[in-house]
Amino acid sequence: MVITTMHSTIWGTTMNRISRRMTGVSFTAFALAATAVLPASANQAAIDFAKKVVGQATNTVMSRDPLGEGSSRWTGAEASPKPVKDATIAVVPCPLALSVCQTTLADATAAAEAMGWKVIPIDSKGDPAVTQKAVEAAINRDVSCVLTLGSPSRDIRAQIQRGKEKGIAFVTGFSDDPREFGGDIGFGIDQTAAGKLLAAYVVANGGGNVVMFTAPAFPQLGERLQGFKDYLAEHGGDVATVVEEVEFNVGAGAADLITKTQALLTKHPKDSIQWVLGPYDESLVPVLATARQRDRTEIKALGFDGEPVAVDSIVSGGGQVATINWGLEWVAWAGIDECNRAINKAEVGVNKDFPLQLTIQSNATPRKRYDPGFDFKTKYREIWAAAN
Numbered sequence: 001m002v003i004t005t006m007h008s009t010i011w012g013t014t015m016n017r018i019s020r021r022m023t024g025v026s027f028t029a030f031a032l033a034a035t036a037v038l039p040a041s042a043n044q045a046a047i048d049f050a051k052k053v054v055g056q057a058t059n060t061v062m063s064r065d066p067l068g069e070g071s072s073r074w075t076g077a078e079a080s081p082k083p084v085k086d087a088t089i090a091v092v093p094c095p096l097a098l099s100v101c102q103t104t105l106a107d108a109t110a111a112a113e114a115m116g117w118k119v120i121p122i123d124s125k126g127d128p129a130v131t132q133k134a135v136e137a138a139i140n141r142d143v144s145c146v147l148t149l150g151s152p153s154r155d156i157r158a159q160i161q162r163g164k165e166k167g168i169a170f171v172t173g174f175s176d177d178p179r180e181f182g183g184d185i186g187f188g189i190d191q192t193a194a195g196k197l198l199a200a201y202v203v204a205n206g207g208g209n210v211v212m213f214t215a216p217a218f219p220q221l222g223e224r225l226q227g228f229k230d231y232l233a234e235h236g237g238d239v240a241t242v243v244e245e246v247e248f249n250v251g252a253g254a255a256d257l258i259t260k261t262q263a264l265l266t267k268h269p270k271d272s273i274q275w276v277l278g279p280y281d282e283s284l285v286p287v288l289a290t291a292r293q294r295d296r297t298e299i300k301a302l303g304f305d306g307e308p309v310a311v312d313s314i315v316s317g318g319g320q321v322a323t324i325n326w327g328l329e330w331v332a333w334a335g336i337d338e339c340n341r342a343i344n345k346a347e348v349g350v351n352k353d354f355p356l357q358l359t360i361q362s363n364a365t366p367r368k369r370y371d372p373g374f375d376f377k378t379k380y381r382e383i384w385a386a387a388n
Contacts, residue, residue, distance in 0.1 A: 043237040043238055046237035047203060050235070054201050057358035058357065058362065060356070060372055061355065062354065063190040063193050065353075074379055075352040077383070079386070080337065080384050082344070083340055084343050087116075089117055089119060089120070090119075090121075090134075090138035091149065092131060093123075093124075099282065100305045100307055103328070105149075108335055111332055111337075124155075131156055132159055135163075139159060139162060139166065146159075147171050147336070149173045149335055150175055150220060152175050152217075153175065153186065160178060171187075171338045171342055172186040173187055173335040174191075175218070187331075187349060188220075188331055189353075191220055192224070192230065193227060193356065194224055196227045198302045198304075199228045199240070201302065201360065202232075202239075205321075209241055209243045209274055211242075211277070214247050217249070217251075218279070221280065224279055228277060244268075246264055248260050257286040258286045261287045262294075265290070270295075270296060275302060276299055276300075276302070279303075279304065280303060281303035282307060288313070288319040300319065302322045302323070304326075306325030314361050317361075324357070324359070325359045326355065327355045327372045333377060334351035338350075340384075355372040
């Protein structure tokens with residue numbers, strides 16, 4: 001009971017960045033439980049708690065479940081409006097220079113083909129001007145929906161307004177909410193929860209000083225990092241501290257990260273930093289390579305996305321020690337489902353939640369894509385087919 005209440009405090013009531021709050025009942029239960037069983041040392045209490053969080057977070061759960069109580073399952077609608085026939089949509093993933101973004105585009109394309117649609121792919125290159133120009137061209141081609149996945153809708157606010165005048169649907173997954181700019185729906189995984197899990201891992205494994213690499217151009221990356229900071233502030237005691245945040249330009253590629261890392265290692269001498277946190281796994285590749293060149297192998301890395309390069313590093317002891325796997329393929333299929341609903345002017349936002357998992361050496365599986373444990377593709381195909 002104590003563990004469940006404590007986990008609910010972290011996972012269930014602090015999941016949303018907009019609504020990070022603790023109910024009076026759960027807070028009182030947490031306080032009573034802590035008084036009854038936690039050690040006298042606040043730092044030891046933080047470590048013990050973090051170990052319990054990590055122990056359960058290595059199992060797949062839905063991102064908005066109370067930690068340790070949930071499992072991978074369908075949280076979407078049981079029926080679909082009739083699929084629009086022979087539609088053409090534009091899909092805008094995060095920059096295609098990143099392999100996770102290439103995979104996301106491929107997943108969305110596969111889902112669109114299952115719906116009987118054609119896809120116009122758009123590479124944002126991490127540059128809002130490039131995205132705007134490409135979306136304008138898609139609008140001129142009378143696409144039925146513009147689906148952005150990990151690409152901010154705020155970058156195309158003017159295009160959303162023009163597109164809506166022509167009856168085009170705008171759906172965003174795994175980023176911000178296009179409704180703020182006149183779009184139809186934003187949906188996805190609770191990314192603050194993912195950041196909290198990595199923070200718990202740091203506390204559970206001795207803590208120390210942490211440097212965060214930030215990329216403000218992408219709001220979802222900020223959500224992840226904010227979750228990390230929130231956990232440390234609420235439950236980290238004095239075990240771990242974020243000593244610096246280093247901003248970099250995603251569009252500039254590895255060169256900017258190498259330059260920033262060189263300056264960081266010069267500023268912080270050996271053994272003064274224990275951890276680096278990257279907003280996505282591939283950002284850590286040049287960081288860790290630069291650290292190795294400086295014989296800074298004491299630095300351990302944490303990231304997001306469960307990319308093969310990260311899992312291989314975790315398994316082999318290559319520098320990265322943890323990542324967050326999550327159901328991005330599921331999100332991509334949900335994006336196609338939400339597009340169809342928006343085009344039909346039916347209820348949107350029905351895809352409520354998606355799975356995630358803390359992946360460390362004990363549960364990492366190299367050269368195998370993350371399996372969320374639920375056959376969501378068959379479920380979507382069934383509800384789409386039933387509507388025809």
